[in-house]
Amino acid sequence: DTGVSQDPRHKITKRGQNVTFRCDPISEHNRLYWYRQTLGQGPEFLTYFQNEAQLEKSRLLSDRFSAERPKGSFSTLEIQRTEQGDSAMYLCASSPPPGQGQTYNEQFFGPGTRLTVL
């Protein structure tokens, strides 16, 4: 399977603990995105990488959240001192470099990591 993969698929943790999620994008995709989705809502943007550079961050990404993409390949999203409000599905997506003159970005999503904070 050459799609976007995420690990783990499910994570249950106690409030105050740190958690880390991993995303492996499609290999030739240089753009990687993290979104968060709560029940009954659409995905909300968290952050975006182009290669290893973090180009955009949402205000949702508080100082407890940090994302990295050290070699421009896989990415990790860490949440420190988790709170019950962090319970959500965390989605990763990737997209290829745009063709010349293209301004659109079809994003390919992974299956998500469902986080439950008790």
Added chain:
Amino acid sequence: SQQGEEDPQALSIQEGENATMNCSYKTSINNLQWYRQNSGRGLVHLILIRSNEREKHSGRLRVTLDTSKKSSSLLITASRAADTASYFCATDAPDRGSTLGRLYFGRGTQLTVWP
């Protein structure tokens, strides 16, 4: 936040019927995309329509875009039980410098197709 809003929130139809979902958005866009999400899963890209296009087809899907009304519709013809899912529209926001960056999603339409 700048989000698309889908309408209706929920739609229930019989197999073989057509399903129409609408999306409204707030700002100028370069493109609008529709995604499908089965329960508890990731999103699957269905179709992208550019701001200079008015209609696009892909198999049983037909998407229209009216930039003057800032709205789009997704039509699924001859629906099947397997089409049961949530459908989201997503837009970029070039006025905010977010080309090729974040997408803004609505809350989605939950489509149920009964056999």
